[in-house]
Amino acid sequence: MKKKLLTYILGLIVISIILGIILFSPLPSLIYPQFPLLGVFRRAVGILLLSAFLCLYRVLRGSTASDRIVSIDMLGILIIGFCAVLSISTRRNWYMDIGIAWALQSFISTLALAKFLEGKHFDE
Amino acid sequence: MSGRFILFILAFLVWLLLTFSLSWENLLVGGLVSLFVSFMTGDLFTKRPHIFKHLQRYFWFLIYIPVFIWECFKANVDVALRVIRPSLPIKPGIVKVTTSLKSETGLTFLANSITLTPGTLTVDVDKENGLLYVHWIDVKSKDVQKATQIIVRRFEKILTKIFE
Amino acid sequence: MLEVIGIVFIGIGLVFDLFGCLGLVRLPDVYNRLQAATKCVTFGTCSLLFGVFLILGFSPGGIKALLCIVFLLLTSPVSAHALARSSHKAGVKLWEGSVCDDYQN
Numbered sequence: 116m117k118k119k120l121l122t123y124i125l126g127l128i129v130i131s132i133i134l135g136i137i138l139f140s141p142l143p144s145l146i147y148p149q150f151p152l153l154g155v156f157r158r159a160v161g162i163l164l165l166s167a168f169l170c171l172y173r174v175l176r177g178s179t180a181s182d183r184i185v186s187i188d189m190l191g192i193l194i195i196g197f198c199a200v201l202s203i204s205t206r207r208n209w210y211m212d213i214g215i216a217w218a219l220q221s222f223i224s225t226l227a228l229a230k231f232l233e234g235k236h237f238d239e
Numbered sequence: 240m241s242g243r244f245i246l247f248i249l250a251f252l253v254w255l256l257l258t259f260s261l262s263w264e265n266l267l268v269g270g271l272v273s274l275f276v277s278f279m280t281g282d283l284f285t286k287r288p289h290i291f292k293h294l295q296r297y298f299w300f301l302i303y304i305p306v307f308i309w310e311c312f313k314a315n316v317d318v319a320l321r322v323i324r325p326s327l328p329i330k331p332g333i334v335k336v337t338t339s340l341k342s343e344t345g346l347t348f349l350a351n352s353i354t355l356t357p358g359t360l361t362v363d364v365d366k367e368n369g370l371l372y373v374h375w376i377d378v379k380s381k382d383v384q385k386a387t388q389i390i391v392r393r394f395e396k397i398l399t400k401i402f403e
Numbered sequence: 404m405l406e407v408i409g410i411v412f413i414g415i416g417l418v419f420d421l422f423g424c425l426g427l428v429r430l431p432d433v434y435n436r437l438q439a440a441t442k443c444v445t446f447g448t449c450s451l452l453f454g455v456f457l458i459l460g461f462s463p464g465g466i467k468a469l470l471c472i473v474f475l476l477l478t479s480p481v482s483a484h485a486l487a488r489s490s491h492k493a494g495v496k497l498w499e500g501s502v503c504d505d506y507q508n
Contacts, residue, residue, distance in 0.1 A: 169424035181490035208464030
């Protein structure tokens with residue numbers, strides 16, 4: 116019980132420090148320095164990267180295969196968020212094309228992995 | 240045949256929204272692709288094409304959207320509050336609920352709505368007996384009738400009007 | 404004005420994304436993780452895409468963002484359902500604090 120509380124407080128401190136760094140001194144952006152809404156873009160990319168690293172932690176630690184598949188699925192949805200944020204900052208709308216294609220492809224790959232987990236072959 | 244025509248219109252509409260221009264090359268290519276798609280997969284699309292003619296179903300669908308968004312928002316706040324509390328107040332379990340929906344589209348929409356609303360996740364559907372197995376993050380009652388009352392009744396009335 | 408509302412929607416979406424991934428780390432078993440992750444990440448990304456639509460307006464990018472919302476809302480619960488079912492069939496146990504399991508055949 117005490118160990119759990121200690122882990123919680125440690126995680127809270129680490130995540131709030133990272134969030135503070137992201138929100139108050141945003142990461143330097145090397146791409147597209149002249150485009151609009153750059154502050155929103157930098158902070159949004161920072162938070163999405165933090166979420167992606169949390170997903171990767173679950174991939175690393177996950178005790179079963181289904182945990183890893185779930186976090187890969189969530190990474191796919193986060194990448195759609197990346198594409199959307201890139202498309203508002205650069206005003207190039209083909210980023211949204213990448214997002215749509217990624218959504219459909221990640222759905223199909225998740226279904227295939229679920230079939231594989233169940234122990235069936237792909238053509239059933 | 241009618242089902243294929245509806246699928247053609249849907250596919251062409253999605254194509255128009257994706258390309259968002261009305262030049263004749265786009266219209267030609269989109270029409271050809273939608274014709275091909277509707278010819279190949281039209282028999283999988285719907286079994287009862289006549290229900291697309293009933294206008295009151297579209298009206299109830301428009302009412303369903305804000306209900307769904309509100310439940311979805313409540314679900315997210317609920318889960319977020321559970322996650323950030325240090326004691327993790329969860330009491331999970333898989334319960335059985337009954338449903339009176341019969342059509343496949345209706346069951347799919349019901350399962351998706353249950354998945355995106357507070358604390359519940361559809362695990363499996365038993366279509367013959369009208370049973371849904373639902374993983375519930377905070378089990379309030381193990382009884383089938385009470386769980387049905389809490390989980391399913393919110394959507395079943397309105398989905399019956401849309402899809403049955 | 405619309406730009407400010409769009410930025411507010413993007414902020415809400417980012418907060419829910421972060422909470423969803425935190426739930427993925429903190430909750431104890433696959434089914435609870437699927438609950439938190441699917442709901443929060445899907446709703447967060449939908450809210451982010453709606454903010455993008457408000458900022459871009461009725462341009463090709465904005466319409467594509469709306470279509471992407473529709474695709475996400477249709478596909479994400481289905482994949483969560485498939486994952487839950489297949490991991491139950493593959494024999495992943497529920498967390499030991501679970502109350503009941505009616506799905507055991």
